[in-house]
Amino acid sequence: MISLALIGFGNRAGKYASCLDGRARISVIVEPSAERRLYAVSKIGIPPECCFCRFEDFVSSGIHVDAVIIASPDRTHYDYACRCLRHGWPVLLEKPMATDAAQCVDLARLSAETGVGITVCHELRYHPYFIKLKELAGDPALGRPLTVDWTIDVGLNRMMHSFVRGMWGREKDSAPIAATKLCHDVDLLLWMLPGEPSEWHLAGERKFFRAENAPEGAAARCLDCPLEKGCKFSAVDLYLRRREWISNFIPLPGESVDEMLHRILRESDFGRCVFFSDNDVNDTQTIEMVYPDGLRAVIRMDCIRRDGERKAHLVFENGEIDAGGSTITLRRKDSAPETYDFSGIIGSPLHAGADKKMVHEFLDSVTSGKTTRTDLSSALKSHLICIS
Ligand SMILES: NC(=O)c1ccc[n+]([C@@H]2O[C@H](COP(=O)([O-])OP(=O)(O)OC[C@H]3O[C@@H](n4cnc5c(N)ncnc54)[C@H](O)[C@@H]3O)[C@@H](O)[C@H]2O)c1
Structure with a gap:
């Protein structure tokens, strides 16, 4: 059985741990948070002596692993991935693969030089909806694609939780939102369209989540805010009343969920007003790609x-495709529209099983040495576009 090390035991790592289906075991966790190491012990039953605060301690423990999953914060990816490659460990690496373009190129170079593979977590390439979209867009009868309009609604709750109050709200802690969010969208388009763009233009700004847009009288924290009831950005409403986006919060020993949420709202960035957070990433962003x-x-x-979703309109010489919500509609010239309905699976767990397919293909590659669908070399261009 394949032995894995997991670097960073948060939300994504927990999901990957649930995808192994007895084909691999987690032999090591590297996680600086003592709380999260304890959580790993209780959640996946890993012995405490196999949970390390630092990567160096794992290496000097001599515990054997065959491969590594890196699901730590964005700014740590490059350094961990380089170290794994030098040890000869194939890596399943969360996106973005690195936070600057030179590091991305360097990772590709090191992977080629060492002959050790990196699979980048672009799980949407394993999603049945996007696989169908690619298949339809690639139909030669449609002719050349002429224009693509693609929109991504991040969704208000995700935006507030992750990109305003959370870890991806500040470029110094992560990267620009083009890299941390839109890299999936650029990746999907490069994967499904023929050729490669020769030019690209990025434009964006932080337009909305700024102090000057706060309503008169708003407080710095939602718990203290006289305007909290009825505010659609309220953290009290999101976490305490609706109990959404709380799965990654861990109670202290003996603490109830309510006590934990009050502590988080009182003490952490997750309790701050969206207009008075330290966020600096763009809240509007456009990426235009021009092909030769x-x-x-x-x-x-x-x-x-409120709801996050992707929508696309693709125009070809001989037809059009509309994708949005849970359907894809193909309109060929001179024939009735064909609609494909994914409503039965679109919101199902683990990106409709795509996470699991990606992990399994990664595990296959560890044994066979074959490259995966989302091998780093295939994800390099999209990263260079997003990080430019
Ligand atoms: N592929 C996707 O669709 C997708 C979705 C969400 C997040 N991500 C990416 O996955 C990664 C993890 O995101 P998450 O949502 O699981 O975040 P998270 O905060 O839930 O988990 C990150 C974990 O890493 C730990 N950590 C912090 N510093 C570390 C260090 N120096 N070394 C090792 N571990 C460290 C944290 O304590 C935490 O447990 C990020 O790079 C993120 O951009 C990808």
Whole structure:
């Protein structure tokens, strides 16, 4: 059985741990938070002596692993991935693969030089919806793609939790939102469209989540705010009343869930007013890609709508595709529209099983040495576009 080390035991790592299906075991956790190491012991039954605060301590423990999953914060990816490659350990690496372009290129170089593979977590390439979209877009009868309009609604709750109050709200802690969020969208387009863009333009700003947009009288923390009831950005409403986005919060020993949520709202960034957080990442973002044959693909990110979703309109010489919500509709010239309905699976866990397919393909590659669908070399261009 394949032995794995997990670097960073948070939300993503927990999901990957649930995808192993007896094909691999987690032999090591590297996680600086004592709380999260304890959580790993209780959640996946790993012995405490196999949980390390520092990567160096894991290496000097001499515990054997065959491969590593890196699901730690963005700014740690490059350094951990380089170290794993030098040890000869294939890596399943969370996106973004690194936070600057030179590091991305360097990782590709080191992977080629060592002959050790890196699979980048672009799980949407394993999602049945996007697999169908790629298949339809690749139909030669449609002719050349001429324009692509692609929108990504981050969803208000995700935006507030992750990109305003949370770890991806400040570029110094992560990277620009083009890299931390839109890299999936650029990756999908590069994967499904023929050729490669020769030019790209990024434009964006932090327009909305700024102090000057706070309503008169708003307090720095939602718990203290006289305007909290009825505020659609309220952290009290999101976490305490609706109990959404709380799965990654861990209670202290003896603490009830209510006590934990009050502590988090009182003490952490998750309790701050969205207009008075230290966020600096863009809340509107556009990426335009121009292909040598004239194809223009434009990605627009929005963040204020409550529900997150992707929508796309692709125009070809001989037809059009509309994708949005849970359906894809193909309109060929001179024939009735064909609609494909994914409503039965679209919101199902683990990205409709895509996470699991990606992990399994990674595990296969550890044994066979074959490259995976989302091998680093296939994800390099999208990262260079997003990080430029
Ligand atoms: N592929 C996707 O769709 C997807 C979705 C969400 C997040 N991500 C990426 O996955 C990674 C993890 O995100 P998450 O949502 O699980 O975050 P998280 O905060 O839930 O987990 C990160 C974990 O890493 C730990 N950590 C912090 N510093 C560390 C260090 N120096 N070394 C090792 N571990 C460290 C944290 O304590 C935490 O337990 C990020 O890079 C993020 O961008 C990818």
